[in-house]
Amino acid sequence: MIRTGEQYRDGLRDGREVWVDGEHVRDVTQHPAMQPIIDIRARMYDMQHDKTHAETLTYRENNGIHSIFNRLPREQQDWHDKWKAVDTVMGDIEGVVTRVGDETVGEMWSLYDGQDVLNEIDPQFSKNIANHVQGVIETDVFHVSANTDPKGDRSKPPQEQDPDMMVHVVKETDKGIIVRGAKYETAAGYADQAFLKPTVGAWTNEKLSDYAVGGIIKMGAPGVKLIARSGFAGRASKEDYPLANKFDEVDFLMVLDDVLIPWEDVFFYRHTRAAAYIRGTLHRYSAFPYTLRLLYVADMMIGAALWNAKQTGLDKLQAVREKLADLVCYREGINAHLTASIALAQKSPGGLLMPHQSILYAGRIHACANLPQMMHIARELCGGQICVTPSAAAFSNGDSKDWLTKFYSLNDAWQAEDRRKLLAFARDLLNSDYANHRLTFVQFAQAPHFNHLAAVYNAFDFSGPLDFVRRSANLSERVNGSL
Numbered sequence: 001m002i003r004t005g006e007q008y009r010d011g012l013r014d015g016r017e018v019w020v021d022g023e024h025v026r027d028v029t030q031h032p033a034m035q036p037i038i039d040i041r042a043r044m045y046d047m048q049h050d051k052t053h054a055e056t057l058t059y060r061e062n063n064g065i066h067s068i069f070n071r072l073p074r075e076q077q078d079w080h081d082k083w084k085a086v087d088t089v090m091g092d093i094e095g096v097v098t099r100v101g102d103e104t105v106g107e108m109w110s111l112y113d114g115q116d117v118l119n120e121i122d123p124q125f126s127k128n129i130a131n132h133v134q135g136v137i138e139t140d141v142f143h144v145s146a147n148t149d150p151k152g153d154r155s156k157p158p159q160e161q162d163p164d165m166m167v168h169v170v171k172e173t174d175k176g177i178i179v180r181g182a183k184y185e186t187a188a189g190y191a192d193q194a195f196l197k198p199t200v201g202a203w204t205n206e207k208l209s210d211y212a213v214g215g216i217i218k219m220g221a222p223g224v225k226l227i228a229r230s231g232f233a234g235r236a237s238k239e240d241y242p243l244a245n246k247f248d249e250v251d252f253l254m255v256l257d258d259v260l261i262p263w264e265d266v267f268f269y270r271h272t273r274a275a276a277y278i279r280g281t282l283h284r285y286s287a288f289p290y291t292l293r294l295l296y297v298a299d300m301m302i303g304a305a306l307w308n309a310k311q312t313g314l315d316k317l318q319a320v321r322e323k324l325a326d327l328v329c330y331r332e333g334i335n336a337h338l339t340a341s342i343a344l345a346q347k348s349p350g351g352l353l354m355p356h357q358s359i360l361y362a363g364r365i366h367a368c369a370n371l372p373q374m375m376h377i378a379r380e381l382c383g384g385q386i387c388v389t390p391s392a393a394a395f396s397n398g399d400s401k402d403w404l405t406k407f408y409s410l411n412d413a414w415q416a417e418d419r420r421k422l423l424a425f426a427r428d429l430l431n432s433d434y435a436n437h438r439l440t441f442v443q444f445a446q447a448p449h450f451n452h453l454a455a456v457y458n459a460f461d462f463s464g465p466l467d468f469v470r471r472s473a474n475l476s477e478r479v480n481g482s483l
Ligand SMILES: Cc1cc2nc3c(=O)[nH]c(=O)nc-3n(C[C@H](O)[C@H](O)[C@H](O)COP(=O)(O)OP(=O)(O)OC[C@H]3O[C@@H](n4cnc5c(N)ncnc54)[C@H](O)[C@@H]3O)c2cc1C
Pocket: 145, 146, 147, 148, 149, 150, 151, 183, 184, 185, 186, 187, 200, 251, 437, 440, 441, 442, 444, 445, 446, 447, 448, 449, 450
């Protein structure tokens, strides 16, 4: 089954408890901070039914039509299909959104790969993950990610402070486990469900812990409270902040006030080895769509900077071309890592096809760690006018109108209104509250930088360099090459 946008919106009217700026929101689909991004997610659902896009966004399996984003990757073509589907969506919505489901569903495929590990530890739960992976395919739900607890004072174990600083199990019942705590989660207030698992956790020697818990949280379940940060949409005019008003992906603190996870939704419980397993493999698939989003951000930066240089005639200068070339190297670096990760894709332990792991994780570092510098180059290429230009209202009203028309019209092709629009776009891409929020999102939302580096370290096969140097330096065969 593939859902329509209206079915998705209806699903959000499930009695969920959502707060924004202290206001209890009765219907998230109507709230100004969330309506634009909900409309985009709804449009993605509707595109699956639209004749123009259906072939790209859906596939047939078991007599049903399903979303290409939820398809388990088994061959290289599956990754090319997913890439094309993202391309189609971004082209249609004319912008970039990340946490819309395809970038989080892969976290469950990582655990699906670990069914043998789960079976060894506690066989009662391993079939649950397979059922949920299939369930997402069949029900087309919007699935997000719940990893990060408030954590509190990291110098103390959770038991020595308010125990709710990390999500933990407080009780078992016939129906399931009762969990308590909180998680930070982008899109939780307008998604259907989340895959809950421990944060980047430091387990000591304990084998069993109430904090080692993974499963599915339904956003409308009793006891789930979703507290949004302030939205960027609706704060200022769409003309002045075109991206913030359309693409803001609102983040939430999801409070779990004694929430029941039914047994069929529990993936692991108490065994720290299961929790450590999922932490070690979590982004094996989902790093691909996460990194892919930055290709579109790079294109936006190149486009904004080059249009600006063309408007002002600066594109003829060699020094300007060199800065544009730096942006292109960044863009093509992302492109190359993603392309190579498909070309050299690897079989997973569960029989799926993973993008080549060390190339993908190195690509994620290239894309995320270099973004601040690339934003600065693009900002510099756009010049100071992106932060001093008056509002759209000043361009169209009163005495200011004629002066602004005079000083912002460059030649016959570039009149004031197009100059204003480009500068407003570039400001919202590079300078605004929204722009800086997105930069932080990129640095943290999937995991912080140290965790990105750990993923590269763990995925890379060091035996090649070790062997090369062993032979090149004529080291003895006795030297042990294991890490
Ligand atoms: C915009 C945004 C969206 C987010 N969306 C989601 C989401 O959808 N789902 C979700 O689960 N989480 C989400 N997060 C949370 C994100 O995963 C966390 O911010 C991240 O895990 C870091 O945790 P923290 O914020 O508590 O920072 P801290 O852990 O307090 O980190 C502070 C600094 O210390 C460093 N540091 C901390 N521990 C170590 C260590 N062991 N080794 C080296 N350096 C360390 C960090 O790298 C960082 O520089 C989001 C965050 C942001 C900003």
